[in-house]
Amino acid sequence: MKIRNHKKALLATALVAVASLAAPGFASAASPNAVPRYADGKIRLDRVPGEKGYWDKPGATSLVEKGVNVAFDANGKLKNIADASKVAPFQPWALALYKFRQQNNFVDDPMKVCIGSGNPRQMMTPGGVRFIQDNNYQRMYMIFGGGNHVWRTIYMDGREAPNADEVTGTFLGLAVGKWEGDTLVAVSTGFNTRFWMSNGGLPHTEGLTLTERFKRVSKDVLDYEVTIDDPRTYTRPWKAGWTLRWVPGDIQEQFCETGRE
């Protein structure tokens, strides 16, 4: 009897061990480069307990349509203004305004007076970003270390995106999100037009819809893709994307101050 119980205990121990190996959360312990997950299998876009780190080192300096190869400087200024029409599928007025801003050395960039930047711009502004997953309230908070040091909320509770014509536009819009497999998909509408969504001066109107896809493809790499849909400004929806790297430590304190430049 004792031997039988001992065998049962061994079997149970073995089963638990096998189950642990198969559990999603185990992966991070098994492979240092595996994507960390919660116990329910959902991706952790932020730290695991006891870890310090955040996303930074964006792999792009300005917003440009995927597949287009044009050269920018770190401020989003085109090396060759003749490339302007390649950056995005502009409406004529939007191309003219983009060129004006490019040739005007961005003197009217709202960020120069600490007016908020757009969501894609925050994702390419050095300084860091963290994702705080609030599973109780079904919200995702994004905390940004660069630019205006703002945070965003992505509502994950199944609500619908608002009709842009029925809300007062804001700098960050209202974002609703869901998981598509391991990818967080956030759709944002209800923007004002007081910001530049990219450092290069890409225009937009209140009709802007941003669809952002966040995917942690490994422990240290986050893929970011944004679809820009604003038929008043662009002739068709278009996509841009880049990666961010996981870096150790904490986001540093920083404040936007007018008159620094």
Next chain:
Amino acid sequence: MRVLFAALLLAVATVSVAQEGFPLDGTWRSESTAKDGSHRTIVLIMQWDGKSVTGTINPGPNGTDFTGGTLNPDGWKFTLDVKNAKGGPIRFEGTISNLGKYNRVVAGKWTDAAGTIDAKFVHE
């Protein structure tokens, strides 16, 4: 002194606000003097709907809604050719200047039943 400083900062911040979205979106006001010496105030509220510039001239009981305003980004020429509630023609042809500023300007010739004036619309 602090209040004065804060007010000064606010004023600087206000005039520093950058140009936003479609260049004609928003409220515009022209204060001018006609040839007969009379003062003319014209207010335009305009919006880009993705196809043309729509809006209202002098919003209020006698306002005139319009569609079909055009902006040619090649030179930033703005044209308005509409009829008021009584069928009277209103025509404006102007050019945007200070494009990058919030308080940008559209200046040109405004013609309606009262005659033709040099109108200078400032974005509010």
